[in-house]
Amino acid sequence: MKALIFDIRRFCVNDGPGIRTTVFFKGCPLRCLWCHNPESQLNKPEPFLRMDKLEGKFFEHEEQIGYEIDLDELLEILFRDRAFMEESGGGVTLSGGEPLWQWKFSAALAQKLSESGIHVAVDTCGYVQLRVFEAILPYTHLFLYDLKGYDNHRHKENTGASNSLILENLEYLIHQRANIILRYPVIPGYTDSEDDVRGILSIMKRNSDILREIHLLPYHKLGQNKYRGLQASNPMPENIPDADESVGHIESIFKSNHFIVKIGG
Numbered sequence: 001m002k003a004l005i006f007d008i009r010r011f012c013v014n015d016g017p018g019i020r021t022t023v024f025f026k027g028c029p030l031r032c033l034w035c036h037n038p039e040s041q042l043n044k045p046e047p048f049l050r051m052d053k054l055e056g057k058f059f060e061h062e063e064q065i066g067y068e069i070d071l072d073e074l075l076e077i078l079f080r081d082r083a084f085m086e087e088s089g090g091g092v093t094l095s096g097g098e099p100l101w102q103w104k105f106s107a108a109l110a111q112k113l114s115e116s117g118i119h120v121a122v123d124t125c126g127y128v129q130l131r132v133f134e135a136i137l138p139y140t141h142l143f144l145y146d147l148k149g150y151d152n153h154r155h156k157e158n159t160g161a162s163n164s165l166i167l168e169n170l171e172y173l174i175h176q177r178a179n180i181i182l183r184y185p186v187i188p189g190y191t192d193s194e195d196d197v198r199g200i201l202s203i204m205k206r207n208s209d210i211l212r213e214i215h216l217l218p219y220h221k222l223g224q225n226k227y228r229g230l231q232a233s234n235p236m237p238e239n240i241p242d243a244d245e246s247v248g249h250i251e252s253i254f255k256s257n258h259f260i261v262k263i264g265g
């Protein structure tokens, strides 16, 4: 069994508890305008022009983003850091792109890890069929569940897709009493309207026994060079205001409602 991935990062500390190894799957069903991993979107390998500096001069070279990996080969790599994971209360995070777009592989990987006593987190945009969550839920200790807005019309404009399925899947996970941390990208002028914030707050308030924590992910421009590398145009304008003010405002709203708020993923 093989998956298409584009990176494996060791010693991550922002993708769940403890020290983690994060696997980045290639392919995503959404097209968020602000995506800072545009090289993750296409579900096939693609060329990327990388710029390197050598002795003061810049050189461009082409490399390929995305490669196939076998399940056993991936497990062998992940098990190498088992001691760090166990000592720190960490584990493995499946991220992307969207790890559940290759759900048969992701579920098989999560099962193997989980049965070996390794903590499994799944960082998901939620835009997959319900049966996918049914398949992976028994082997997932934590869902890092992205909500990119409450207003459906704006969500479609921002991501290319409706949020109905995403909200339905979240309801399912809540009903199953899964361990969930919400992740909310704060993109000034795109996701930070009062009705989007209040909508997400209302979901948390209705389910406060399960949804206790939210991570606010401020907009940053680190993905800009990647669009150049992909020879694609960046869908975001240059002049997006700094996200700090918006993040501070949203943080105070959730905190005043007694939720745990973390800035950053």
Ligand code: SF4
Residues within 6 Å of the ligand: 028, 029, 030, 031, 032, 034, 035, 036, 037, 038, 040, 041, 096, 097, 098, 125
């Ligand atoms: S869900 Fe994530 S990876 Fe997919 S387009 Fe949106 S920001 Fe990019």
